[in-house]
Amino acid sequence: MAVKVFARNYGTADLTAVLHPYLQVVNYAPFTLLPSAVPRALFEQAYAVQQDFNLLVDAVSQNKEFLEQTLASTIKVDDFTARLFRIYKQVLEEGLAQTVVLGINRSDYMFDCGLEGTAALRQIEINTIAASFGGLTSRTADVHRLVLNVLGKSEEASQLLPNNPAKGLALGIAKAWELYGSQRAVVMFLVEEVQRNIFDQRCIEIELWNRNIRVVRKRFRDVFEQGSLDASRRLYMDGQEVAVVYYREGYVPQVYDEQNWEARLLLERSRAVKCPDIATQLAGTKKVQQELSRQGTLEKLLPGHPETIARIRATFAGLYSLDEGEEGDRIAATAIADPDRFVLKPQREGGGNNLYGEELREVLERIKDSPERTSYILMDKIKPQPALNYLLRAHSPLQVSECISELGIFGVYVRQGRELVLNQAAGHLLRTKAIEPADGGGAAGVAVLDTPYLV
Ligand code: ADP
Ligand code: MG
Ligand code: MG
Numbered sequence: 001m002a003v004k005v006f007a008r009n010y011g012t013a014d015l016t017a018v019l020h021p022y023l024q025v026v027n028y029a030p031f032t033l034l035p036s037a038v039p040r041a042l043f044e045q046a047y048a049v050q051q052d053f054n055l056l057v058d059a060v061s062q063n064k065e066f067l068e069q070t071l072a073s074t075i076k077v078d079d080f081t082a083r084l085f086r087i088y089k090q091v092l093e094e095g096l097a098q099t100v101v102l103g104i105n106r107s108d109y110m111f112d113c114g115l116e117g118t119a120a121l122r123q124i125e126i127n128t129i130a131a132s133f134g135g136l137t138s139r140t141a142d143v144h145r146l147v148l149n150v151l152g153k154s155e156e157a158s159q160l161l162p163n164n165p166a167k168g169l170a171l172g173i174a175k176a177w178e179l180y181g182s183q184r185a186v187v188m189f190l191v192e193e194v195q196r197n198i199f200d201q202r203c204i205e206i207e208l209w210n211r212n213i214r215v216v217r218k219r220f221r222d223v224f225e226q227g228s229l230d231a232s233r234r235l236y237m238d239g240q241e242v243a244v245v246y247y248r249e250g251y252v253p254q255v256y257d258e259q260n261w262e263a264r265l266l267l268e269r270s271r272a273v274k275c276p277d278i279a280t281q282l283a284g285t286k287k288v289q290q291e292l293s294r295q296g297t298l299e300k301l302l303p304g305h306p307e308t309i310a311r312i313r314a315t316f317a318g319l320y321s322l323d324e325g326e327e328g329d330r331i332a333a334t335a336i337a338d339p340d341r342f343v344l345k346p347q348r349e350g351g352g353n354n355l356y357g358e359e360l361r362e363v364l365e366r367i368k369d370s371p372e373r374t375s376y377i378l379m380d381k382i383k384p385q386p387a388l389n390y391l392l393r394a395h396s397p398l399q400v401s402e403c404i405s406e407l408g409i410f411g412v413y414v415r416q417g418r419e420l421v422l423n424q425a426a427g428h429l430l431r432t433k434a435i436e437p438a439d440g441g442g443a444a445g446v447a448v449l450d451t452p453y454l455v
Contacts, residue, residue, distance in 0.1 A: 029136050029199075030448035032432050033390035035144045035160060036405045038452035039111065042121040043428075046109055046409050049315060050425035052308040053107050054413040056292070057128055058420070059301045060283040061101075064092065066301065067282055070291045073323045074347060078375040080253040081285060081347050087265050088278045097233035097271040101415040102176035102244065104169050104275055105284070106131035106408040106429065109315065110382040122382045123315040124406060127349065128276050128284030129251045134165030134410050135203025137429045137449055144451040160451055165410045168426025170207030172412035175422050176273040177213055177243045179414065185243035186214040190267075192249045193219055201248055216240070220255065223263035235270035244273045251281070251349040286345045290319040290377040318380035322373045332368045335378055336361055343379045351446065356381070386435050391448050401434035405450060428452065 060066060067088070075082035107126045111119040141160045148157035177187055187208055189201055205215045218226075218237060226238040235242040245267055249255060256264070268278050282288065291297055293316045298309045320331040335342045344355040344364060355363055367373045386402040408429040414422040431447035 027394040030393040032450040035451040035453040036432055037455045040454040045121050047425050049311045050409045050411045051423050052312050054411040054423050057283050061279040073374045074287045077371050078347050087268055091268045100176050100179045100273045102273050102275040103413045105411045108406050108408045110406050111384045112382045113385045121315050122317040129281045130248045133429050134169050135200035138164045138166040140449045141451050163427050165427030166203040170204050174211050175414045179416050180243035185241040186216050187244045188242045189217045190247045190249050191217050220260035220263045224259045227266050229270055233271045235272040242272045246275045285347050286377050293319040320378040322376050336364050343381050345377050403432045403434055405432040
């Protein structure tokens with residue numbers, strides 16, 4: 001359509017008319033007008049612990065006993081996690097064809113405001129599948145630099161840090177592609193049916209094309225229709241070999257019908273480097289996060305790494321199991337009595353699933369004596385100091401809001417057999433949202449892109 005438009009040389013008015021439907025469906029990603037202050041020491045702490053988290057995720061993904069024990073109660077009640085777990089078991093029983101491992105994750109933090117007014121870095125979660133905004137955020141520092149310059153704040157503008165996660169993530173994908181060892185093979189981005197975040201993904205894709213690596217974009221449906229394995233379980237899409245499958249889809253139950261589950265199984269059985277493989281996706285569940293915070297768990301997973309463990313543990317917030325038994329009963333009762341201290345989290349990704357305040361109390365009251373309770377975990381609610389900013393969203397009125405921010409650090413690692421050949425932090429992401437005026441916390445709007453201004 002677009003080509004035709006230009007080939008036929010429309011006038012401006014005609015062009016607007018022809019493009020109108022497209023202008024409606026393409027929006028800019030929302031962003032803050034101004035960068036937000038981030039304590040330098042906490043920013044540096046978050047970067048410094050990223051390689052440790054890469055190691056940890058990689059260790060968890062290789063520890064069958066730990067995954068089995070940790071998820072045992074969850075998979076009894078959570079069908080989605082159970083289905084993922086079944087595929088995990090199935091590919092292990094068959095024997096893994098994949099020998100190169102590629103992990104791309106994003107560890108997210110908030111700055112908890114302590115009693116003496118000093119802030120502490122607290123991990124919210126780690127995303128091991130489809131961690132997004134590494135592309136778009138590679139552009140946000142430029143936007144904020146421009147805004148500060150326009151405001152006459154050129155000194156401040158010059159202090160904004162360069163940041164290019166797209167490049168770092170592409171480096172990991174390229175390394176995995178290279179180790180897979182077939183010049184003709186492509187990288188496949190597994191994308192959504194309705195592509196809401198395509199430009200974010202394109203930033204990474206372009207980095208790969210610039211390295212002469214071919215990229216194709218496919219949906220689960222395409223894999224079902226065109227995918228096949230050869231005798232050594234090499235993956236082919238309509239005759240084209242795939243070296244790396246980069247999932248930007250597949251983390252919510254709604255996308256999986258029976259065909260898509262079959263497609264997922266095909267991918268997991270294949271020799272292609274999955275980013276992430278299904279074990280690594282399971283390593284990113286909220287239940288695993290909660291068990292990692294249990295006394296002694298990190299020591300078992302990372303023996304001989306006391307400093308790594310100390311750095312990781314220093315970022316943990318209070319996390320609590322709701323498994324059946326006395327420990328779960330006690331914390332459930334505490335949360336019902338004082339819901340504002342906690343966040344209730346199911347095993348879901350992508351935002352909008354957590355429960356707070358009154359809703360947390362109601363749900364927990366209802367499920368406190370049912371096995372359903374174990375599909376959730378409880379977490380201490382982090383309470384950052386709000387700051388003022390403008391959130392710029394298409395079609396929304398401009399107004400100043402009280403905001404809180406969440407800092408994400410991208411991590412990338414590549415392992416070949418037992419040897420870790422790449423382990424890096426790949427850049428950062430700052431997202432900022434308005435707080436709810438009523439309870440001073442909770443998830444009001446969805447967060448928008450921001451840039452840290454270190455103080
Ligand atoms: P998801 O995997 O859906 O992104 P998160 O654990 O990141 O789940 O929670 C979604 C959002 O909820 C976070 O981006 C954050 O704004 C808020 N949130 C999550 N955990 C906490 C917490 N412990 N304290 C305060 N806010 C939280
Ligand atoms: Mg998540
Ligand atoms: Mg999150």
